[in-house]
Amino acid sequence: MSAPGEPNGADDDTTPNGHDGALPEELFAKGTEWLRGSGDSADVVLSSRARIARNLAGQLFVHRAAPTDLRLVLEACRDVLTSANLGTQSTWLNLHESPAFERSLLLERHLVSAHFAKGKLGSERKSNDWPRAVAFGLPDERCAVMVNEEDHLRLQVIRSGLALREAWAEADAIDDRIESGLDYAFSPRLGYLTACPTNVGTGVRFSVMLHLPGLRMAGEIDKVKHAAADMSLAVRGFYGEGSEAFGDFYQLSNQTTLGKSEEQLLGELNDKILPEVIEYERQSRQRLLSKRRWQLEDTVHRAIGVLRHARLLGVEETMKLISVVRLGVCLDICSGLDTPSLHRLMLLVQPTHLQQAVGKSLGQDERKRERARVVRERFAAM
Amino acid sequence: MPVGGTSVGSYTLHSVNCDRCDNEATVHEVTISDGQVLEIHLCEVCAQETGIVSSSPAPVEEILKKIAAGKVAAETAPASPACRACGTTFAQFKQSGRLGCPECYIAMEQQLGPILDRAHQGAVHHVGKVPKRMMAQGGDAPGLVDREIALAAAEARAEQIRRLRADLASAVHAEQYEQAAQIRDRLQLLQRGGATGQASGVEPTEGSS
Numbered sequence: 277m278s279a280p281g282e283p284n285g286a287d288d289d290t291t292p293n294g295h296d297g298a299l300p301e302e303l304f305a306k307g308t309e310w311l312r313g314s315g316d317s318a319d320v321v322l323s324s325r326a327r328i329a330r331n332l333a334g335q336l337f338v339h340r341a342a343p344t345d346l347r348l349v350l351e352a353c354r355d356v357l358t359s360a361n362l363g364t365q366s367t368w369l370n371l372h373e374s375p376a377f378e379r380s381l382l383l384e385r386h387l388v389s390a391h392f393a394k395g396k397l398g399s400e401r402k403s404n405d406w407p408r409a410v411a412f413g414l415p416d417e418r419c420a421v422m423v424n425e426e427d428h429l430r431l432q433v434i435r436s437g438l439a440l441r442e443a444w445a446e447a448d449a450i451d452d453r454i455e456s457g458l459d460y461a462f463s464p465r466l467g468y469l470t471a472c473p474t475n476v477g478t479g480v481r482f483s484v485m486l487h488l489p490g491l492r493m494a495g496e497i498d499k500v501k502h503a504a505a506d507m508s509l510a511v512r513g514f515y516g517e518g519s520e521a522f523g524d525f526y527q528l529s530n531q532t533t534l535g536k537s538e539e540q541l542l543g544e545l546n547d548k549i550l551p552e553v554i555e556y557e558r559q560s561r562q563r564l565l566s567k568r569r570w571q572l573e574d575t576v577h578r579a580i581g582v583l584r585h586a587r588l589l590g591v592e593e594t595m596k597l598i599s600v601v602r603l604g605v606c607l608d609i610c611s612g613l614d615t616p617s618l619h620r621l622m623l624l625v626q627p628t629h630l631q632q633a634v635g636k637s638l639g640q641d642e643r644k645r646e647r648a649r650v651v652r653e654r655f656a657a658m
Numbered sequence: 659m660p661v662g663g664t665s666v667g668s669y670t671l672h673s674v675n676c677d678r679c680d681n682e683a684t685v686h687e688v689t690i691s692d693g694q695v696l697e698i699h700l701c702e703v704c705a706q707e708t709g710i711v712s713s714s715p716a717p718v719e720e721i722l723k724k725i726a727a728g729k730v731a732a733e734t735a736p737a738s739p740a741c742r743a744c745g746t747t748f749a750q751f752k753q754s755g756r757l758g759c760p761e762c763y764i765a766m767e768q769q770l771g772p773i774l775d776r777a778h779q780g781a782v783h784h785v786g787k788v789p790k791r792m793m794a795q796g797g798d799a800p801g802l803v804d805r806e807i808a809l810a811a812a813e814a815r816a817e818q819i820r821r822l823r824a825d826l827a828s829a830v831h832a833e834q835y836e837q838a839a840q841i842r843d844r845l846q847l848l849q850r851g852g853a854t855g856q857a858s859g860v861e862p863t864e865g866s867s
Binding site: 331334335336337339340426448452455456459460461462463465466467468469471472473474476477478532533534535537538539540 | 744759784785787
């Protein structure tokens with residue numbers, strides 16, 4: 277299952293009443309930057325992300341370190357990060373002290389990774405009390421830093437639309453501010469030293485969240501995946517590593533971090549590869565419109581019909597339907613709807629956000645019922 | 659050393675006996691004097707006795723560098739050298755996919771080579787951002803960084819010396835003595851730079867490796 281927060285097993289304690297109120301109220305009042313639905317090529321690119329992996333010099337990497345070492349890392353990072361201008365305001369949350377519900381909310385908002393939220397570091401011995409934290413900026417949650425994830429610091433900056441250069445510029449500046457207060461593990465030969473050698477060098481991953489329904493409907497999505505693999509790019513799902521694509525949303529990112537500068541990587545991905553993929557998707561959409569317009573309109577309006585009237589909706593089905601409607605909005609074949617509203621709905625229908633909105637813990641069947649109700653209400657208001 | 663002649667340097671040659679004993683010669687010196695080419699072939703012991711190759715008077719530095727580079731550990735424990743800083747072995751890394759600490763990159767340098775090669779399409783050197791502290795290095799950086807800088811500089815120099823020595827051997831073989839003399843000059847310049855500069859002594863000793 278690719279949805280991050282569908283409670284099962286250890287995550288069954290996800291209840292909106294279980295947290296201690298440490299999460300700021302603003303978190304639910306505003307949409308996050310990645311859902312804004314604007315920016316360059318926003319018809320195809322939901323968001324752009326620059327992620328930087330860093331470790332502290334002279335410290336054991338996270339999976340090898342004892343809890344006492346990790347607490348020292350947290351302390352060292354806390355002061356630096358809270359004054360690193362991650363936003364108008366900065367928030368710091370100790371995840372090892374947070375309830376599962378709260379961690380799951382952060383995951384659904386793309387502020388933390390799945391294993392960071394769940395307290396699992398791959399197959400390692402870490403448990404949920406492994407000392408770790410996330411710092412992020414408000415109000416738009418554009419910048420976030422996970423402390424004691426696979427690396428001591430995982431900084432991400434997200435921008436709406438195709439804006440990898442802007443995301444990198446901001447991440448680079450924050451990285452400089454952090455570095456002025458902390459010593460990074462760095463080798464002139466190998467660059468920034470990371471727990472996994474696949475990140476060594478720049479420690480940077482650029483990724484974009486793409487919406488590719490046109491290519492999927494045209495049966496060309498596998499071609500894109502193969503081409504991406506040939507260019508050493510990774511294709512992942514909506515919630516990153518280990519998740520599957522649902523609703524035709526795919527994350528595309530660089531895999532090589534050694535031997536290419538950040539500028540070279542940007543030049544390849546932002547200036548060469550992505551414009552081609554975007555154009556490819558747009559052409560597929562236009563072909564659908566010109567050759568199979570009625571089928572396409574039917575598909576889009578059926579999706580709207582289901583979303584407006586269904587009484588039970590699973591998260592995966594909802595995402596697929598919203599994806600089809602989003603395509604219709606981008607191609608102007610349905611009126612009265614807009615992409616930012618659809619994006620907010622995509623977040624709202626996630627299991628934990630849904631329970632947060634309803635204000636109580638829900639079983640799987642109840643969630644389907646409540647999800648359908650919330651979607652109906654939202655569509656009625658659009 | 660020959661007096662009054664121009665030594666074009668030492669190079670490696672195969673299957674020639676030492677001029678002083680019957681051991682295999684591993685050091686070969688070619689001298690041009692008054693247009694005459696004089697070749698001397700010696701084994702390592704005789705070369706040291708005659709002063710053509712001086713024995714390393716203080717190998718400690720080199721040993722330390724080898725330890726720092728994980729080479730000694732790799733030689734003595736070929737299966738799975740442990741990082742001396744955190745104790746992580748290569749076998750453990752293979753299992754978890756994660757190294758134990760920044761020093762592991764040095765301790766497991768040889769084993770990580772093919773992995774880095776595969777993951778990064780053959781790239782072996784970082785290109786890109788460098789911490790500002792590093793750029794304005796004033797000597798207060800932590801030990802690992804200092805050593806890494808020294809190692810990186812030494813590695814680059816040693817590689818250049820290796821290449822020049824190979825070129826010199828080829829030139830002498832081809833009896834292109836003018837070219838050989840030029841290469842020798844560059845080699846000497848580089849070695850002098852190394853002697854006055856940093857991290858001398860990591861280049862391989864001729865005939866001893």
